[in-house]
Amino acid sequence: MSSESVSYRAAGVDYDVLDAAKRLAMTAALSTSKLMGARGAAAIDESRGEPAFAFRLGDRTMAFVVEGLGTKSMIARAVLEQTGANRFADVAYDAVAAIANDLSCLGALPLVLNAYFATGSSDWYAHPQRAQALVEGWQRACRDAGCTWGGGESPSLSGLVAEDEIELAGAAVGATPPGREAILGHGLAPGDEIVLVSASGLHANGASLARLIAGRLPEGYATALPDGRTFGEALLDPSVMYVSLVAALLERELPVSYLSHITGHGLLKLMRAQRELTYRIERLPDVPPVLSFMVAQAGLDQAAAYSTLNMGAGYAVYCQRGSGEEVVRAARDVGLSALVAGCVEEGPRRVMLDPVGVVFDSDKLELTAKG
Helix, strand or coil: CCCCCCCCHHHCCCHHHHHHHHHHHHHHHHCCHHHHHHHCEEEEHHHECECCEEEEECCEEEEEEEEECCCHHHHHHHHHHHHCCCCHHHHHHHHHHHHHHHHHCCCCEEEEEEEEEEECCHHHHHCHHHHHHHHHHHHHHHHHHCCEEEEEECCECECCECCCCEEEEEEEEEECCCCCCCCCCCCCCCCCEEEEEECCCCCCCCHHHHHHHHHHCCCHHHCECCCCCEHHHHHCCCCCCCHHHHHHHHHCCCCEEEEEECECEHHHHHHCCCCCEEEEECCCCCCCHHHHHHHHHHCCCHHHHHCCCCCCEEEEEEECCCCHHHHHHHHHHCCCCEEEEEEEEECCCEEEEHHHCEEEEHHHCCCCCCC
């Protein structure tokens, strides 16, 4: 398999199509912005296209996000059936982290987070250990995010969702500290430093490709990786929660100009801000073994790898020149690994990954608002 390149499109995910649909939705969404005024709120339309939507309510800046885990829960189900390892607590944690991390990109800390558990049959809950693990993982993640689990919805969607699968998603509302505006990249400037915070592995992006790879391996998820772990075990390492880092940055009043959660589109997300600036990366974090394995098995070149997977970088913090090491220390203080990876430069909107000789131009990334 390693000799044959496997694109993410072949795994059923075509970002060109998805982004076109998002652009259509954003156009319709913009026409509703003024409706908030009748309820005493005001939309911040500059936040459309960012990981969360921001609005003002009284003297506070609020943020709202809806996010889903994707197909990683299918990996958890397959691993449980193949090996007996119950990892549903971990995929529940993944879902909450995906939601809360996106919200935090605006400098907003989550207040309330609700769950959406959609199954193909109510029989999914007939396995009490699986259901208990799911709830425990969701609760633990909410505690780590510092927010209240407000409730949610758990529909049984026979004929729409496969009977043995569960779709995990949710929504959250948060707020910036009093007196603070949403972080939308307005302060980004040449000379700003870029700090990359390490990922634990797959996180919530790339599961469709991982499933495709597993389906072509003779031993599937039980395939041994070079580090001795199995493919399935490593894929299900829970995502890193970055909320505590953002809280620390805000508390220390560090001069943060932008934040980016590196998920779909990989390190293309480094140029998510709608600015004509160049983002030069001179150092990259180590690539987790499970991602190196996926790259080799899918036959991805460096450009495809770094525009599909996080490749060890789960979150990016942009800060004023000379502040990068303070951000790294803040990350270390909350138990995370980070490095000053590069800087913002004058120039066209693009990402330059010097260590791997890859340049991404802005036409490679179409980012639109979350619906």
